[in-house]
Amino acid sequence: MEAAGAMAGRRIRVRGLVQGVGFRPHVWRLARMLDIAGDVANDGEGVIIHAWGDPAALDGFQDRLRREAPPLARIDAIQVFPHRGPAPRGFTIAASAAGLARTGIVPDAATCPACRAELFDPADRRQGYAFGNCTHCGPRLSIVSAIPYDRANTAMAAFTLCPACAAEYADPADRRFHAQPTACPACGPRLWLEPAPETGVDPLDAAAALLRAGGIVAVKGIGGFHLACDAADTKAVAELRRRKARDAKPFAVMAGSVEEVGRYCRLDDAARALLLSPAAPIVLLPRRPDGAPLPDGLAPDQDHLGFMLPYTPLHHLLMARVDGPLVMTSGNRSDEPQVITNEDARVRLAGLADAWLMHDRAILNRLDDSVVAATGGAPALLRRARGYAPAPLALPSGFEGLPPTLAMGGELKATFCLLREGQAILSQHIGDLENAAALDDYRVLLRLYRDLFDFTPEVIAVDIHPDYLSTTLGAGLARECGARLVSVGHHHAHMAACLADAGIGLAEGGDGAFGLILDGLGLGPDGTLWGGEILRGGYRGVTRAGHIAPVALAGGAAAMRQPWRNLVAQLRQAFGETWRDQAAPVLNHLPPAAPVAVLERMLETGTNAPPCSSAGRLFDAVAAALGIHPARIGHEAQAAMALEALARPHVATARPYPAAFGGADPVVVGWAPMWRALLDDLAAGEAPGLIAARFHLGLVEALVQATGRAGAGPGALVALSGGVLQNRIILHELQARLRAADWRPVIHGQVPANDGGLALGQAVLAALIADGRGDDRAKPPGI
Ligand SMILES: [Zn+2]
Ligand SMILES: [Zn+2]
Known part of the structure; x- marks a missing residue:
């Protein structure tokens, strides 16, 4: 028993996204404030705290751990155990234990309010600097090459911290304590424009002048290059569409503020919150009939526009120099993936851009902008990439104790999914695998995710379509690592993805449910092409009811x-x-x-x-x-x-x-x-x-x-x-x-209803089948 007024010892286990987000300094600050002794460390399961203090103070400490968690942290569970032993003096941040890999890495996050304020503060040493960030914001997945997530394993390895940055990095009281991508004008990445402007002209000023004059500028962002032009300039928009040839897809638009978005589109609270969230996705919004005019060429035949807000210091600095919104569409030729390297940008965007706003921080992993529909009802992700991947999704009840399963996804809008211990880690949107560059990305990302999450599959799930490249890859991988290969029906996988996304547990969604699965096409278990299906059943198996x-x-x-x-x-x-x-x-x-x-x-x-x-x-x-x-x-x-x-x-x-x-x-x-x-x-x-x-x-x-x-x-x-x-x-x-x-x-929420969500359903179904709890009859004849 803990007696009031006496010193009590507790061991506190925190699970969730709690590494690389400033959680240990958060614990340290709270402990010092509440006069609690002990230590905090990262380990293979999350964060572990040993705390000694007055029981009431410890209760307050636990409560505030959760309530005041840093913005990028996601706490899934806090468990508390009694802890014996003498109390140490003071509170320390202990060195990290081995076995960190299993907790992965958090998604890239938009510039936080504090970093944004510094950017425009004449007294701050990072004023006007395009690459500032802290533990609450900045690049993550886009710059990581291996685990553990520290600077040496990121694109920032090339930049040695200056004394001022090193002091911030080492100070638990500083917002940049252990911020791996931290940088300043003295030591960090630098920005330039190609072709170079006149001597002495700031590259951002020159890029902004070009945009204001109707030019098209390639801008290197977090997860890839964009092609930018003045979104209000009909001729510039038409010219961009002409240069991107054959591409009829809507252009995303970046506005300087929520208020500016509101001049063009109807906004509700949910849409506002999404625009301002650390994920900073493209949000599809209905155009206001009385809204300020914008060219139809932005989104031909559409009554919605996709808006996003600046999410890097570079974006903020650029938007502050132009008058209105900018088109920010992916920097590619139509049907190709967004380019990520400076060399590729020069070659593949030649003829598309008039100038290149570049920098020397490498993008190691391509991350397209995420897209969310937010009108009427709950937000629904249509493309899940930057800002969301690779955050794990918690599976509903009944999916504990399943064998580690890798699902390979479909052919178009490809993603893959790692399932283990009641969690699903869905990769970012990779694109259409028929495209050689997308297929390369798929292979590289699969290796990276397996490395980041220290993941060896026992089961590999593929679509029943034998000709999908993801199916072929999965079969090869299964042979290579001795995993069991399980084929999953396309439309059954859609249904399972939806049920799991919505939090329907195995007991409730195992049988007796229905699925209305409407898509382009996928192979049915009878060997014919399906795409407008009424399925009856659930996770454990389905029949075609209509x-x-x-x-x-x-x-x-x-x-x-x-x-x-x-x-x-x-x-x-x-x-x-x-x-x-x-x-x-x-x-x-x-x-x-x-x-x-x-x-x-x-x-x-x-x-x-x-x-x-x-x-x-x-x-x-x-x-x-x-x-x-x-x-x-x-x-x-x-x-x-x-x-x-x-x-x-x-x-x-x-x-x-x-x-x-x-x-x-x-x-x-x-x-x-x-x-x-x-x-x-x-x-x-x-x-x-x-x-x-x-x-x-x-x-x-x-x-x-x-x-x-x-x-x-x-x-x-x-x-x-x-x-x-x-x-x-x-x-x-x-x-x-x-x-x-x-x-x-x-309905879907966090996972796309399209084939981008397929891998989640495949993973869940194949894991159940391998565990002897699912129906393995979904095989077309001849396979
Ligand atoms: Zn920040
Ligand atoms: Zn520095």
Whole structure:
């Protein structure tokens, strides 16, 4: 028993993200303030504290450990044990114990308020310095090459601390105590502009002048190069789009402050908090109808804009020198990953940039900007990279004690996932593995993460698609390290990722749940292409309880890029060989040179026209019917995103299109009645936006009805996942309709609904299967 007034000894174990974030000096300061003796150290499990003092003071100490934790710390658990032995004098920070690797490293963080204040303080020695940081902010994953995380194993190894920086580094009372990337103008990285401005002209002033004059500047950031231009300059934006050739993706915009963002877009508290968070992601925000004007070329066909705030001192200094927002789009040629080295930037961005704002701190690991949708409801990550990776995600209950599992992810928007001890570590967004540079990154990052987290897999999870590069890599790795290889169904993995992301435990989500999984396509366990699925079951296994009626993917891969192909295939399926007689209102949307006759032969014979229940291609077909990008799209979601924006103003008043239901188990949803009504609307001259809204609502209504036909009882969990769930109309309307039917919708938050989240679901399912608690039947024939 601890007696009041007497000295008590306690051993306090703190778990979570508590290393490299200034946690030990936080403990040290509190202990000194509360007259507590003892010591604090990092070890393989987190932070360990030995503390002696008055029991009441110790209670206060424990409470404040959590409440006043440093901004980048995340405390998962504090455990307290009695501790015997004589109290030492004073409180010390002990040298770190061995075995640090298992706790990994925290994400890169935006410049903190204190560092920002120094940046603009004429009396501070870091005033105007582009690379200041402290334990509360700065680069982390982007500069690390090995564990343990200390300066020698980062890109800062090349810079020797000056006496002033070394003194701050060694002082527990200083904000820069053990801040590995700390730097100042005397000893740290330096900034320059290429081509060089006139002698004596500051590189930032010269870059800002170029931007104000309509130029395009490559800017080296935390995780890669951006291409910047004046976001309010229509000509500059158009020129940037022309130089990036074929790329129709929206440009992200950086604004100097939240207030400035508010001049263009509607902001709520959640969006504000996200913009200002240490992760500083791109936040997708609805444009204000009465907002200050910006060129349409920033985000063609879109009613949202992606805004972020400055997140490095360099950004702050640059934004202070220009008048308004800047485009900050990834520095690459279309479809390539963002460049990270100075050499690559000079070569690969030649012809794209007019000048290069560079520095000599190397980016070792590429980290794209993260993207979050924040409108209406909880924020949802669409791309999880800088600021979020590699922070571990806590798995819900029931996933303890599983074998260490590595999941390899999909093919597009690739990520991988390490699972162990109730946690999942999802890699940053890497990109499309068909791209050689992205595949290289994938390999390098996989080695790095295994090193950072001291991880050896016993189980390796892959998609059941045998041709995904991630599948091939996983099979090779399994042979190499003697791990068990487990194939996981694509859509089952989406469902499991959603359930796990939402914190649904194994007991609740093991069976009896439903999944509405809507995406482009993935291989189903029956060997056909799936993409509009109603799954019944849960973590332990699923059956296909319903799906969208398969329609031929005419021309295979060409159908992904040319929406008109899907329109013809849909109409022919709905109306048969005489489809042209019904389709008068859309015939003029078929591209003039489109080989329609060839396509019809394909559909007739089934040659190069595999049936596919894709939801994504249905969106493309409907968009094409309205004349939205019928000939060609630059990226998979382009037509669907335009359709969503067009529909939004009409959603509140539109009536859903009808659908047809066939089959019992599985239920099959057909679209002939929808197409009939849509063509009638077109013939009657209805507004395209209304038609788009009726389609969105019709899809939602059909899926909800089909879920009922598939046997969902009151209170059933319905997981909503797949890339189509990035569509905010579909997401919101599905949730509302499911709730109205007394079911419980489950949605994504921290992990993308698209294939970027696939690895989490794969990891969870494969670990269960290897543990004898999952269903291992999800194998297509012939694999
Ligand atoms: Zn700071
Ligand atoms: Zn220095």
